[in-house]
Amino acid sequence: MAKDLEVIEEKEYSKFQWFFMIIFIPTVFAAILAIIVFMFMGINVLEKGKEISMKLPVVSSWITNNQDNLEPEVDVDELQTTIVKQQSELEALNEQLVERDEEIVNLNREIDSLARQIEIFEEDRQNNQMAIEVELTEIAKTYESMSSKNAAKIISELDTTEALQHISTLKPETKASILAKMEPEKAAVIMSELYSE
Numbered sequence: 001m002a003k004d005l006e007v008i009e010e011k012e013y014s015k016f017q018w019f020f021m022i023i024f025i026p027t028v029f030a031a032i033l034a035i036i037v038f039m040f041m042g043i044n045v046l047e048k049g050k051e052i053s054m055k056l057p058v059v060s061s062w063i064t065n066n067q068d069n070l071e072p073e074v075d076v077d078e079l080q081t082t083i084v085k086q087q088s089e090l091e092a093l094n095e096q097l098v099e100r101d102e103e104i105v106n107l108n109r110e111i112d113s114l115a116r117q118i119e120i121f122e123e124d125r126q127n128n129q130m131a132i133e134v135e136l137t138e139i140a141k142t143y144e145s146m147s148s149k150n151a152a153k154i155i156s157e158l159d160t161t162e163a164l165q166h167i168s169t170l171k172p173e174t175k176a177s178i179l180a181k182m183e184p185e186k187a188a189v190i191m192s193e194l195y196s197e
Contacts, residue, residue: 023194027055037065077191098192136165136166136168137169138167139166140166140169140171140174142153142172143166143174143178144171144174145168148174148177148178148180149176149181150180151174151180151181152178152179152180153181155167155178155182155190156182156186160190160193163186163190164190164193164194167179167190167194168194179191
């Protein structure tokens with residue numbers, strides 16, 4: 001009975017099975033192995049196969065050419081022209097940037113110069129103000145040392161602005177005595193200006 005099973009198993013292999021097991025599977029395995037080896041060597045087997053199949057009359061109609069599907073190439077001259085234009089625009093913008101930076105530096109220098117001038121002017125103004133105050137104090141001392149009648153005559157000869165400056169620095173008692181000796185119209189103008197400040 002064991003011999004019958006062996007014979008039955010041997011008889012079950014048909015010619016198709018024999019072809020499939022002995023020729024087809026080893027051939028497919030060898031082809032896959034060859035493709036892998038060629039890919040490691042840097043050869044694109046699929047592209048080479050596609051090129052060869054495109055040359056075959058019937059098979060070429062089944063395979064689409066990727067180059068037909070590609071969009072038309074962009075005009076290189078046009079791209080180079082665009083690049084040149086953009087580079088020139090970039091250079092012009094860089095030049096403007098440099099000019100603006102120089103303008104900013106110049107303006108900052110001018111601001112610094114004006115600030116120094118303002119400081120100098122302010123110092124001069126303060127020095128002048130102090131000198132005027134010292135001078136008016138000296139004038140006030142002079143008026144206080146002379147008689148009210150003589151001081152009134154001198155102040156009456158001054159214009160109103162100067163008279164105000166001179167009288168404003170005097171002590172209240174001296175002011176009163178000098179204003180009493182002045183002409184009433186001039187004294188009234190000086191008093192009204194003096195107390196309107």
